[in-house]
Amino acid sequence: MAEPPCIEIRDLRLAYGPKEVLRGISLDVLPNEIFGVIGPAQSGKTSLLRCLNRTIDFVPTARVQGTIRVDGDEVRRTKDVFALRRKIGMVAPLPVGLPLSIYDNVAFAPRCAGLTRKADLEAMVEQCLRQAALWEEVKDRLDSLGTRLSGGQQQRLTIARALSHQPEILCLDEFSIAIDPVTTMRIEEVLKELRAHMTIILVTNLTQQARRLADRTLFLWNGEIVELDRTDVIFSEQPANRKTYEYVNGIFG
Amino acid sequence: MAEPSHPGGRRPGWQALDRGQRARPWEWVAEQAIRVVSVTAIVLVFLIFVFVMREALPVLLGRVNSAAAQERRALPVEQMDRLDPEELRQYLELSRKEFAEMDRDTLRLLMEVKLEAAEEVPEDKDAPLNTAAWRYLLGPHQWTGYDRPAYIWQPVSSIHKYNIVPLIVGSLKTSVVALLFAVPLALAAALYVSQLAPPRLKEWVKPGIELLAGIPSVVLGFFGLVVLATFLQQVCGYASRLNAFVAGIALGLACIPVIFSIAEDALTSVPRSFSEAALALGSSRWQAAWQVVLPAAVPGVFAAIVLGFGRAVGETMVVLMASGNASLLTWSVFDSTRTMTATIAAELAETVFGGHHYRILFLLGALLFAVTFLSNLLGELVIQRLKRRLEGGR
Numbered sequence: 001m002a003e004p005p006c007i008e009i010r011d012l013r014l015a016y017g018p019k020e021v022l023r024g025i026s027l028d029v030l031p032n033e034i035f036g037v038i039g040p041a042q043s044g045k046t047s048l049l050r051c052l053n054r055t056i057d058f059v060p061t062a063r064v065q066g067t068i069r070v071d072g073d074e075v076r077r078t079k080d081v082f083a084l085r086r087k088i089g090m091v092a093p094l095p096v097g098l099p100l101s102i103y104d105n106v107a108f109a110p111r112c113a114g115l116t117r118k119a120d121l122e123a124m125v126e127q128c129l130r131q132a133a134l135w136e137e138v139k140d141r142l143d144s145l146g147t148r149l150s151g152g153q154q155q156r157l158t159i160a161r162a163l164s165h166q167p168e169i170l171c172l173d174e175f176s177i178a179i180d181p182v183t184t185m186r187i188e189e190v191l192k193e194l195r196a197h198m199t200i201i202l203v204t205n206l207t208q209q210a211r212r213l214a215d216r217t218l219f220l221w222n223g224e225i226v227e228l229d230r231t232d233v234i235f236s237e238q239p240a241n242r243k244t245y246e247y248v249n250g251i252f253g
Numbered sequence: 254m255a256e257p258s259h260p261g262g263r264r265p266g267w268q269a270l271d272r273g274q275r276a277r278p279w280e281w282v283a284e285q286a287i288r289v290v291s292v293t294a295i296v297l298v299f300l301i302f303v304f305v306m307r308e309a310l311p312v313l314l315g316r317v318n319s320a321a322a323q324e325r326r327a328l329p330v331e332q333m334d335r336l337d338p339e340e341l342r343q344y345l346e347l348s349r350k351e352f353a354e355m356d357r358d359t360l361r362l363l364m365e366v367k368l369e370a371a372e373e374v375p376e377d378k379d380a381p382l383n384t385a386a387w388r389y390l391l392g393p394h395q396w397t398g399y400d401r402p403a404y405i406w407q408p409v410s411s412i413h414k415y416n417i418v419p420l421i422v423g424s425l426k427t428s429v430v431a432l433l434f435a436v437p438l439a440l441a442a443a444l445y446v447s448q449l450a451p452p453r454l455k456e457w458v459k460p461g462i463e464l465l466a467g468i469p470s471v472v473l474g475f476f477g478l479v480v481l482a483t484f485l486q487q488v489c490g491y492a493s494r495l496n497a498f499v500a501g502i503a504l505g506l507a508c509i510p511v512i513f514s515i516a517e518d519a520l521t522s523v524p525r526s527f528s529e530a531a532l533a534l535g536s537s538r539w540q541a542a543w544q545v546v547l548p549a550a551v552p553g554v555f556a557a558i559v560l561g562f563g564r565a566v567g568e569t570m571v572v573l574m575a576s577g578n579a580s581l582l583t584w585s586v587f588d589s590t591r592t593m594t595a596t597i598a599a600e601l602a603e604t605v606f607g608g609h610h611y612r613i614l615f616l617l618g619a620l621l622f623a624v625t626f627l628s629n630l631l632g633e634l635v636i637q638r639l640k641r642r643l644e645g646g647r
């Protein structure tokens with residue numbers, strides 16, 4: 001592989017107090033790929049994402065070991081954690097609509113980053129809402145509260161928000177858990193377009209979603225990598241690990 | 254464990270279901286006791302309100318006459334025998350019992366006292382005025398000896414001047430100073446403690462500030478009078494040592510814990526997911542607290558401010574001690590001032606029960622009642638609206 005990996009994880013270990021949650025994860029994520037992560041609940045998928053943008057710091061009991069490099073920068077020793085977080089867009093399973101207007105929700109991150117010119121902000125907000133396929137629905141009511149939107153719209157708003165600081169990496173954590181299938185399909189279309197501009201890590205509880213979208217898929221189980229391979233291999237009749245076959249075919253998990 | 258007793262000798266089982274409340278006699282007793290206590294509390298508050306209103310009502314209806322000249326209606330002592338006993342008793346303002354116990358000489362003496370009092374009344378153009386009428390309670394009047402119409406509170410002079418405007422303005426001035434001082438400090442502290450402070454520090458700061466609430470207001474007043482007054486005069490260099498500014502700052506110290514603890518609760522109860530989402534977007538802790546958590550907690554924060562205002566308007570001892578107690582009507586906060594509460598506290602004990610001074614002090618009390626009631630009501634309405642806006646009622 002000629003291209004340097006966008007994210008390099010080496011022997012990542014994470015424990016909440018005495019409880020080990022990630023047990024030695026090593027992997028590379030390549031630029032502009034859609035990287036699927038599947039695995040049963042409690043297997044550590046969310047925790048893995050939280051290590052990437054250091055939101056794991058909010059958990060006082062969490063202990064992290066190992067190295068994570070984003071663009072070659074050691075995450076755990078980075079001087080500017082804010083810049084790191086701006087590099088990574090994060091979409092949570094349940095949309096967290098900030099108690100602000102739709103416009104302010106999207107303009108929040110650029111403002112925090114120091115963008116103040118009104119024209120720039122407006123252009124930015126429009127671009128992000130368009131990318132998240134929400135612009136047409138909300139363009140007439142940008143001043144109303146983000147929390148007034150429907151669940152699916154709110155989730156797209158959080159995607160727009162995650163795009164608003166122009167991240168190089170977009171992480172989605174079970175984004176479709178609270179929204180209907182039609183909206184899910186729309187967002188999936190959005191992701192296919194976005195991959196031209198950024199790397200996408202797609203954590204999903206729907207294995208078929210990973211199959212539809214991901215270039216490579218990681219099967220995480222109980223804090224360990226069971227298998228990481230091209231998606232067509234993971235979903236084939238002969239993945240390297242029997243557990244993978246059983247999981248993706250719904251035999252356990 | 255002992256076998257539980259079954260009232261009526263019945264066994265437990267499905268039959269117990271239809272026994273309703275009596276199946277749990279202690280719970281029933283406790284419930285009734287709580288009900289009685291809560292109803293009593295409500296009734297008591299209501300009765301206090303009724304009492305205050307009853308005492309103030311004659312003034313509200315304009316039935317009180319405080320004209321100094323009415324005391325001139327005194328009769329010469331020789332006329333004593335021409336009055337019948339009942340008339341005499343009323344003229345001397347005695348109760349039946351007192352009247353019955355007095356002999357002729359004592360009554361004569363009282364007649365003389367009354368006459369003397371009447372002769373002391375100055376020949377003042379204002380003497381016939383009923384100064385307890387609304388015109389004089391609220392409007393300016395050119396009193397004898399003043400070169401222009403003025404708002405004067407001077408209840409114990411020969412002409413009773415009962416203009417309440419200086420007192421209202423005094424209360425307003427001190428409260429505004431108190432809130433201007435306390436709200437930013439208390440909110441900043443609440444924001445810091447709930448969002449930014451390391452947990453260790455939080456454990457100390459929160460109880461520390463709330464301890465302020467336990468300081469008796471007389472101690473705060475003392476502090477204001479002795480320490481703050483001197484210090485602030487040195488810093489700001491104004492003329493009168495005790496004034497609305499000093500009182501307001503001391504009052505602010507009394508308001509801070511109220512505002513702080515309610516605002517802190519409101520801020521802490523904002524879901525952590527909000528601030529974490531903001532932080533994940535690359536904001537600093539301060540930006541998350543200020544731009545996301547604070548707007549989400551606005552209803553609770555507003556409630557805190559309303560309660561702080563109630564405390565500021567109602568607080569008595571601090572302003573009594575630190576405001577200088579001069580009922581001047583000026584807008585400068587650096588003039589001595591006097592509030593409604595301090596006036597009631599200082600003067601009520603010396604008034605004649607049921608007299609005009611007494612009634613007007615109760616009018617002030619009723620006014621305070623109304624102000625706090627209205628501010629709470631208004632606050633509640635605003636809070637409801639803010640909440641609805643935040644929840645984005647569908």
Ligand SMILES: Nc1ncnc2c1ncn2[C@@H]1O[C@H](COP(=O)(O)OP(=O)(O)O)[C@@H](O)[C@H]1O
Pocket residue numbers: 016021039040041042043044045046047048059
């Ligand atoms: N803040 C936390 N404190 C303690 N334990 C946690 C915390 N968050 C997650 N865990 C534990 O870590 C394990 C992995 O959780 P998570 O990363 O959320 O898995 P997934 O996203 O795959 O469902 C679970 O057993 C969970 O109970």
Ligand SMILES: [Mg+2]
Pocket residue numbers: 045046047173
């Ligand atoms: Mg999860």
